[in-house]
Amino acid sequence: MYLSLYNNSLNGIIPIEIGNLTILHSCLGYNNLTGPFLPQSSTFLHCKKLYWETTISLVISHPNIDYLPRLLHLNLVGIQLSGKIPSSLFKCKSLEHLELYDNHLEAETVPLEITNLTSLVYFSIPKTNISGEIPSFIGNMTSLEYIDLSYNNLRGEISSNIGNLPFLRDFFVLENKLSGQIPNLQPSLQGYGVADNYLVGEIPYSICNLSSPDSLYLSENRLDGKIPECLGNLTSSLSLVELQNNNFHGEIPKSFAQGCTLQSFRINNNQIEGSLPQSLSNCKELKVLDVGNNYLNDSFPYWLVNLDKLQVLILRSNRFYGRVDNSDVAVSFGRCVSSIFL
Known part of the structure; x- marks a missing residue:
């Protein structure tokens, strides 16, 4: 019944x-x-x-x-x-x-x-x-595909034993009090969320081995180093990337994938330099682009007007230059972008 x-x-x-x-x-x-x-x-x-x-x-x-x-x-x-x-x-x-x-x-x-x-x-x-540490014995539960321990009071480091789970697709520990570095990521991961913790160090190179990632939440930590160049290639499946409010430096990856599926790309409040790569125009599903409060040095990206689904564009507190009073561009942006922060 x-x-x-x-x-x-x-x-x-x-x-x-x-x-x-x-x-x-x-x-x-x-x-x-x-x-x-x-x-x-x-x-x-x-x-x-x-x-x-x-x-x-x-x-x-x-x-x-x-x-x-x-x-x-x-x-x-x-x-x-x-x-x-x-x-x-x-x-x-x-x-x-x-x-x-x-x-x-x-x-x-x-x-x-x-x-x-x-x-x-x-x-x-x-x-x-729940509080305490993430127990290492979770890494022995090999049938697990989805783990969510978010919004608790967990402390300590993320156990490297999590990497022993061969079928793990989604792992979320958002808004805890975790410290240490991000451990190596297994290729099966699709959703990975460690935002709002006290994590340090660089994004592990193992991120480049992810087969079909969907979402990446690393914001609100103390991460540093460069954004891996391979992240651009992963946008053939990624829909959401949140790296804001960290200490990343270097440049944005140059090559965003043909057929890019990104809907939200947020890297604001870091120390990112260089230009805004025009390969972002491959991301036809992009709705939110926030690169504010960095050190980007580039001419105004008029080419973003070709992103018909773009709703929020934030470029403020960078070193963009050039004229922005082209009336045709202004009208085009007005049709597709509901919030513009320069």
Whole structure:
């Protein structure tokens, strides 16, 4: 049975009588329900997917949830969940997808028992008050493809063991208190987010080995060195690059790929020199270009007018020169760019 009471105005305690149903897929999110984590019954014995999202207020009070032997997907996002993660959760051997975003868990760090979930592919616990270091044992969970530990209080370095995960596609630890350098990146990565930490050092050369990256969030750190030239070639798949508010120097990569898929390119507030490469005109999907607060020295880039989808253009606080009062160019920019900061 598929039970969906999603997005109503229901309130009160989840009725225990629900246990008379054999549920395979439960979706109770976006209501005002309260009560224990799961009613004690055979209700969820065959359940494979639980989606209990936002505005449910639950307490993890039941000590055993290992009576969910077939559970594959557990989504408890923004439900004001409180208490400790019950150890019996880690007996759900079939679990592939675990998402606990935006709750108030009592966990000092990622529990070691997570390694018992040998089928886990998707592991997302951002904004859950976890602290401590990123444990190295995560690197032994070789089935993982997606990890999100963002918006917590994690400290220390990013474990190099993360590089042992052969199928990892997405890794996000945004807005923590991590330090040290960015470890080597495995070729399988598509999304990589370490913004808003205290990372230092250069972008590792292993970035050049990424096969089909989609997004790169490195902003708001203390990174330095040059932007790897290979980054231009990676724009055949990259849609978003955020390198702003670091200490990068040198020049922007010269060669942006033919068929460039970039939608947002932000390198503002660095120490970038040289010119704005005209190969950026290959990026026909570009919507946001922010190179402000650098040391770029170039004539005004009239050729950007050919980027029909450009909405935000920020060139301020550089060394651009030349006339900008060409009326035809001004009209053309006005059609496609909603915000221009020179």
